[in-house]
Amino acid sequence: xxxxxxxxxxxxxxxxxxxxxxxxxxxxxxxxxxxxxxxxxxxxxxxxxxxxxxxxxxxxxxxxxxxxxxxxxxxxxxxxxxxxxxxxxxxxxxxxxxxxxxxxxxxxxxxxxxxxxxxxxxxxxxxxxxxxxxxxxxxxxxxxxxxxxxxxxxxxxxxxxxxxxxxxxxxxxxxxxxxxxxxxxxx
Ligand code: SF4
Numbered sequence: 001x002x003x004x005x006x007x008x009x010x011x012x013x014x015x016x017x018x019x020x021x022x023x024x025x026x027x028x029x030x031x032x033x034x035x036x037x038x039x040x041x042x043x044x045x046x047x048x049x050x051x052x053x054x055x056x057x058x059x060x061x062x063x064x065x066x067x068x069x070x071x072x073x074x075x076x077x078x079x080x081x082x083x084x085x086x087x088x089x090x091x092x093x094x095x096x097x098x099x100x101x102x103x104x105x106x107x108x109x110x111x112x113x114x115x116x117x118x119x120x121x122x123x124x125x126x127x128x129x130x131x132x133x134x135x136x137x138x139x140x141x142x143x144x145x146x147x148x149x150x151x152x153x154x155x156x157x158x159x160x161x162x163x164x165x166x167x168x169x170x171x172x173x174x175x176x177x178x179x180x181x182x183x184x185x186x187x
């Protein structure tokens with residue numbers, strides 16, 4: 001029969017508190033520094049929000065100090081996510097504070113190999129001009145019957161769009177004559 005290690009035999013004889021201490025559990029195993037340290041969200045302003053990444057719509061609590069974002073955690077009161085966040089939602093603070101975040105419009109012209117920076121207003125004008133041109137180019141009549149539609153463009157919505165955004169997209173693209181309008185909203 002295999003012999004028990006001495007340490008195991010000693011642990012069995014100790015009262016529960018002593019055994020817990022032996023296993024590195026309980027308050028006796030907590031350092032002074034740990035006892036003095038507060039939670040990283042202690043004293044911060046908490047604001048309820050919704051994860052912006054995908055249409056699941058998990059609840060978040062956004063913690064700020066003097067208006068500066070400090071931390072984002074799952075919201076335990078959310079009936080959807082009950083305090084949990086997936087890896088993307090857990091990293092959503094980086095949407096704001098990631099140093100490599102691109103904050104300028106980048107444009108790569110047809111057949112160009114380099115990106116160039118554009119002013120937002122210039123980029124919006126270019127999008128509007130191209131939307132109008134594509135609409136005209138793809139405008140259809142059906143055997144001479146007016147159908148008021150274009151196949152010049154379509155809209156494909158990403159996972160970050162919510163109900164309200166998809167409502168507006170559906171309205172505006174239908175008004176412009178588009179018939180292919182899709183989204184990924186699940187809420
Ligand atoms: S990205 Fe993750 S945390 Fe955010 S809403 Fe979707 S599932 Fe929830």
